[in-house]
Amino acid sequence: MNQIELNRTLRFILDNIDQSRKVKNQAFSIRKKLIDLTLKQEISEQEFYKISSVLTPQSRSPLWENYFIQKHDCERVNKNEDRGDLKKNGRYYEYKCSGYNQDSNSVNIVQIRPWQDCDYIIQSISDDGATTFVLTHAEMMLEVQKIKASSAHGTAKALEDNKNKELRMTVKKDSADWNRWINNYCRESDIFYSETEK
Numbered sequence: 001m002n003q004i005e006l007n008r009t010l011r012f013i014l015d016n017i018d019q020s021r022k023v024k025n026q027a028f029s030i031r032k033k034l035i036d037l038t039l040k041q042e043i044s045e046q047e048f049y050k051i052s053s054v055l056t057p058q059s060r061s062p063l064w065e066n067y068f069i070q071k072h073d074c075e076r077v078n079k080n081e082d083r084g085d086l087k088k089n090g091r092y093y094e095y096k097c098s099g100y101n102q103d104s105n106s107v108n109i110v111q112i113r114p115w116q117d118c119d120y121i122i123q124s125i126s127d128d129g130a131t132t133f134v135l136t137h138a139e140m141m142l143e144v145q146k147i148k149a150s151s152a153h154g155t156a157k158a159l160e161d162n163k164n165k166e167l168r169m170t171v172k173k174d175s176a177d178w179n180r181w182i183n184n185y186c187r188e189s190d191i192f193y194s195e196t197e198k
Contacts, residue, residue, distance in 0.1 A: 027054045035067045050127045064097045084118035088192045092118035099125050105173045110152050112167040133185040
């Protein structure tokens with residue numbers, strides 16, 4: 001970025017920062033109502049994701065998870081069970097969402113817990129909506145190896161004796177990994193298998 005572009009960018013930020021803060025504060029003030037408004041179809045799902053995108057990841061991730069659980073009539077799993085976040089048709093699922101990073105065009109998946117006995121629902125969320133991937137536990141463990149997941153927390157030395165290491169990985173859009181996920185794991189309305197399906 002040359003000096004002229006940098007000056008324009010700084011000027012734009014300074015001219016619009018107060019409005020940006022107002023938008024973020026307003027979105028935060030109605031965040032608990034957004035799910036209800038969307039389920040009642042007073043706002044579209046696309047509008048729900050667009051409004052919530054201005055929230056911090058710590059605010060929007062639980063919001064997206066709660067919306068998914070309510071939309072699909074799932075049962076929330078008690079954290080003490082150590083089997084993911086939700087249950088549907090007798091199966092347990094860990095829910096992960098990522099508002100994809102528009103700068104690097106990638107989806108970051110963090111705190112993958114390989115020891116948990118559950119399948120995975122991963123959502124890549126943008127202003128256009130959610131792309132939903134469903135992976136069995138075995139498929140996720142295969143992807144962890146293929147994509148070369150790394151430790152989500154701590155140094156290698158600190159984690160030496162830790163049997164329960166949380167992992168993280170990144171799937172870049174328009175990459176071979178992304179295309180494999182689209183072809184193998186992308187689901188629309190048939191997100192959940194019935195209890196008898198494998």
